[in-house]
Amino acid sequence: MSWSRHGDQDCLRLHGLASASRVEVRPASAATGTAPAMAGRLVRDGERGYFVPRFPFMAGTRYTVTVDGATVADLLRPVAPHPPAVEVAAIYPSAPVVPRNLLRCYVWFTAPMSEGCAASQLRLVDESGGAMAGALLSTEDELWDAERRRLTVLLDPARIKRGLLTHRQVGYPLRTGEPFRLVVEAGFRDSRGAPLRRGAQRRYEVGGDERRLVDPAGWSIAAPRGGTREPLRVAFDRPLDHGLLLRCLRVLDPAGRPVGGTVRVGAGERDWWLAPRRPWAAGPHRLGVDPVLEDVAGNSVTRVFDRDLTRPGLQTGTAAPIELPFQPAAS
Amino acid sequence: MADYGLRPGRVRLASAGPIAFGPAGILFLADNVAAKVYAADVADPGPHSPSTPFDLEDVDVRVGSLLGCDAGDIAIRDIAVHPDSHNVYLSVQRGRGDDGRAVLVRIDHADATITDVPLDGVPVAEVAIADAPAEDDERLDTTLPLREDEGEVYTFGERSIRLLRRPIRTSTITDLAYVDGALLVAGLSNEEFSSKLRRIPFPFPAGGAGIVANNLEIFHVSHGKWETAAPIRTFVPYQGGRSVLASYTCTPVVHFPLTDLQPGTKTVGRTVAELGAVNQPLDMVAFEQDGQEHLLVANTAHGLVKIACRDIDAQAPLTEPTEPVGVPRKTEDLQGVTRLANLNSGYVLALQTEAGRTHLRSLKTAAL
Numbered sequence: 052m053s054w055s056r057h058g059d060q061d062c063l064r065l066h067g068l069a070s071a072s073r074v075e076v077r078p079a080s081a082a083t084g085t086a087p088a089m090a091g092r093l094v095r096d097g098e099r100g101y102f103v104p105r106f107p108f109m110a111g112t113r114y115t116v117t118v119d120g121a122t123v124a125d126l127l128r129p130v131a132p133h134p135p136a137v138e139v140a141a142i143y144p145s146a147p148v149v150p151r152n153l154l155r156c157y158v159w160f161t162a163p164m165s166e167g168c169a170a171s172q173l174r175l176v177d178e179s180g181g182a183m184a185g186a187l188l189s190t191e192d193e194l195w196d197a198e199r200r201r202l203t204v205l206l207d208p209a210r211i212k213r214g215l216l217t218h219r220q221v222g223y224p225l226r227t228g229e230p231f232r233l234v235v236e237a238g239f240r241d242s243r244g245a246p247l248r249r250g251a252q253r254r255y256e257v258g259g260d261e262r263r264l265v266d267p268a269g270w271s272i273a274a275p276r277g278g279t280r281e282p283l284r285v286a287f288d289r290p291l292d293h294g295l296l297l298r299c300l301r302v303l304d305p306a307g308r309p310v311g312g313t314v315r316v317g318a319g320e321r322d323w324w325l326a327p328r329r330p331w332a333a334g335p336h337r338l339g340v341d342p343v344l345e346d347v348a349g350n351s352v353t354r355v356f357d358r359d360l361t362r363p364g365l366q367t368g369t370a371a372p373i374e375l376p377f378q379p380a381a382s
Numbered sequence: 383m384a385d386y387g388l389r390p391g392r393v394r395l396a397s398a399g400p401i402a403f404g405p406a407g408i409l410f411l412a413d414n415v416a417a418k419v420y421a422a423d424v425a426d427p428g429p430h431s432p433s434t435p436f437d438l439e440d441v442d443v444r445v446g447s448l449l450g451c452d453a454g455d456i457a458i459r460d461i462a463v464h465p466d467s468h469n470v471y472l473s474v475q476r477g478r479g480d481d482g483r484a485v486l487v488r489i490d491h492a493d494a495t496i497t498d499v500p501l502d503g504v505p506v507a508e509v510a511i512a513d514a515p516a517e518d519d520e521r522l523d524t525t526l527p528l529r530e531d532e533g534e535v536y537t538f539g540e541r542s543i544r545l546l547r548r549p550i551r552t553s554t555i556t557d558l559a560y561v562d563g564a565l566l567v568a569g570l571s572n573e574e575f576s577s578k579l580r581r582i583p584f585p586f587p588a589g590g591a592g593i594v595a596n597n598l599e600i601f602h603v604s605h606g607k608w609e610t611a612a613p614i615r616t617f618v619p620y621q622g623g624r625s626v627l628a629s630y631t632c633t634p635v636v637h638f639p640l641t642d643l644q645p646g647t648k649t650v651g652r653t654v655a656e657l658g659a660v661n662q663p664l665d666m667v668a669f670e671q672d673g674q675e676h677l678l679v680a681n682t683a684h685g686l687v688k689i690a691c692r693d694i695d696a697q698a699p700l701t702e703p704t705e706p707v708g709v710p711r712k713t714e715d716l717q718g719v720t721r722l723a724n725l726n727s728g729y730v731l732a733l734q735t736e737a738g739r740t741h742l743r744s745l746k747t748a749a750l
Contacts, residue, residue: 077447084440086447087496105498106485109451109477154575165479167457185660188631189682191459194572196550197415203572208632209660212610215632220659242479294573298551343574351574358609 052124082115139251143293146319150261154349163199163242172239186224261348277379282326299344305334331379340373387585388505395484398475404560412555423505431468433728435744442740561623568614618666629663655708686714
């Protein structure tokens with residue numbers, strides 16, 4: 052009995068099989084009960100047989116093989132060694148201070164990762180290293196990008212939203228004036244199952260609450276010189292959400308065509324740069340803002356995170372795209 | 383099946399997500415990695431089953447054995463019951479990372495035989511659920527943290543950065559249900575915090591047309607004071623699809639009428655209950671007891687919560703945040719239930735984990 056190959060598939064090779072014998076394979080952890088046998092087919096070649104599973108054998112799993120009900124072998128599927136090769140590439144927000152009602156963080160990895168690790172390998176800790184239990188939203192669905200390189204981490208919104216039972220009884224996940232760290236443990240697994248080369252963390256100070264609409268009217272635009280490829284810089288009045296900044300802003304030229312180029316989000320997510328692929332045209336340009344754009348506390352152009360219905364004032368904004376005019380300066 | 387726009391094809395599941403039965407025994411399968419929902423004819427072998435209970439101990443060990451792995455290497459993401467045969471379908475993720483794969487598993491109601499359901503060469507239709515990208519998305523490069531062998535090097539001031547064009551926004555489907563010619567899909571964005579409920583016509587429209595226009599925004603109000611939008615985590619249609627009870631990521635249980643909802647308009651649902659602090663509703667089903675419709679809610683922290691639909695209709699919007707809050711409810715002392723499905727007229731099927739073991743249990747509706 053040994054691991055082998057049949058065609059282009061992994062299989063188990065058996066010797067000395069009687070012609071009508073029944074071969075069954077089960078994970079050893081299921082072998083003692085009444086669990087069904089592993090799906091697959093037995094290919095016979097005289098007294099030899101090849102068990103070809105419908106689902107690949109899993110590295111690190113022990114399998115029990117029975118012939119006519121009697122156990123004949125117990126084999127461990129070997130684990131191919133994968134040395135740690137992946138690291139955390141970035142953690143956002145990148146600003147050193149976040150509001151008490153911080154809603155969202157992003158963790159970027161240098162290669163695709165495995166699901167199922169976030170609950171055990173990612174946490175918030177206080178200054179003394181103590182875990183801040185219940186600070187993060189526990190969800191069965193980890194929020195990854197399609198390539199499994201960026202993980203979205205939500206602080207528990209039930210603790211942030213005013214009026215809810217959890218908020219009233221347990222309070223905010225963060226406390227103003229009490230720094231904390233977002234810690235990614237090295238045990239986080241990459242897509243091949245290897246741990247990280249090293250863990251990572253980012254420390255934050257905690258400020259007051261941020262409950263204002265994102266208001267593009269309060270931004271400043273440093274117009275580039277016409278005829279150059281100088282970057283356009285848009286400075287915000289507060290840090291905005293890194294993920295949304297990558298897709299919620301665009302620039303239209305005087306003819307209304309999008310300006311192509313390279314976007315960079317500045318330090319602390321306080322500004323946004325566009326270096327055009329071609330020199331700036333002369334004439335009026337527009338910066339288009341998708342109103343779903345949020346700050347780090349989940350306030351958007353359209354609405355604040357939790358709107359106080361008893362308070363008058365500007366808590367809802369436009370749901371229509373916003374356009375801010377600017378004009379490249381004469382060279 | 384041609385009546386529903388299904389054609390022979392293949393369900394290429396990249397990940398196991400929520401599942402739900404629709405008309406004519408068609409199963410809807412959500413794939414969160416591919417950002418699609420499939421409608422597939424699973425060729426259920428029948429036969430029609432009487433209203434008998436169904437229980438299976440250590441379902442994770444058994445399913446893992448069929449799939450050749452330990453119970454710890456599978457995740458049962460959802461359960462659904464075929465409306466005629468009452469066979470049980472499980473949406474199963476086997477393994478993780480590069481070795482991970484999604485499998486649809488069927489458990490025969492009559493003899494508990496477990497098989498994997500072939501999804502190649504079956505009648506199928508699919509619809510993309512990702513929002514349409516802006517037409518100029520590809521015009522902009524973005525600076526992302528990349529590894530050394532990908533993208534182009536771009537020098538910006540004193541810094542060199544690698545660039546790659548790649549959509550990184552995704553929408554994770556958290557629940558879905560079929561109601562009267564439409565599939566309702568709740569999802570959680572990995573970026574903005576919004577409360578979109580997608581209403582996708584079925585049969586699926588060609589090319590996905592009409593889906594974006596059918597996004598419904600359902601806000602809710604906490605204690606008469608705080609109005610918020612939040613992702614819907616689980617929901618259940620009732621009253622023949624006229625009403626929906628939904629639970630949000632931030633935990634309140636909210637009622638809204640489905641028939642009145644118009645695409646592109648903001649709807650404010652009525653918060654009818656909070657089921658306790660630091661507690662998240664996980665799944666809901668509607669069932670009948672003594673001719674009255676009731677809802678059963680599985681939670682992370684409490685037992686199963688039973689609510690009468692007529693009490694929901696009578697419940698005024700919550701204004702006082704004191705516990706217990708909202709609509710009258712009865713709590714069954716049954717812990718560890720993570721998924722619920724209607725088994726038949728007499729029973730609700732529950733996926734329950736207790737002391738590290740996972741079982742399928744039938745709950746007699748008359749005794750709830």
